[in-house]
Amino acid sequence: DVKVTQSSRYLVKRTGEKVFLECVQDMDHENMFWYRQDPGLGLRLIYFSYDVKMKEKGDIPEGYSVSREKKERFSLILESASTNQTSMYLCASSFKRTGRIYNEQFFGPGTRLTVL
């Protein structure tokens, strides 16, 4: 069974704090993703990575950075948390594309972050 784990289910931080969200997958997936999910806006891609030390901006990268030092681990960093970053953060992983066909993404349980 594929397992994607996230470091915290719930997190409360103050404005201006640096926040680290960790994601670990155990299926040797090449691809890893960070999304945020907000009511009425659906899932929005923040950053993704196709390989170790490789990162690509998603749709809403502003205010975030990422790190992928090992294949199984993908970290999301909020350099200076703000109240508009209060959200559900979901990590996902998948095998790389097979030709032009995408593979299933497996999601972690999510981290609900509140920034006060």
Place this chain on the structure above:
Amino acid sequence: RKEVEQDPGPFNVPEGATVAFNCTYSNSASQSFFWYRQDCRKEPKLLMSVYSSGNEDGRFTAQLNRASQYISLLIRDSKLSDSATYLCVVNMEIQGAQKLVFGQGTRLTINP
């Protein structure tokens, strides 16, 4: 036009009914299509991949209509446990990069 568009619902149907919803997508070059299910306060999980010829898995049937650029999900003999949000997912090339784009989801409630 949104890249991937779904009717957000909510759809409220009685147990045992058949329910269907569609999802339209904007990019005619898209090749990969999925339906995900997301329960309240849980992560999305793959329900079905959608193939060109259509596919069926028990009570669930997915269809792809390339000419009209939509995919559909049909649930027969609905169960209370089918209550969830159903997310349509399509791959697209956006600004030179290939991405999976998620719809906002259709919320379904099955009533006893």
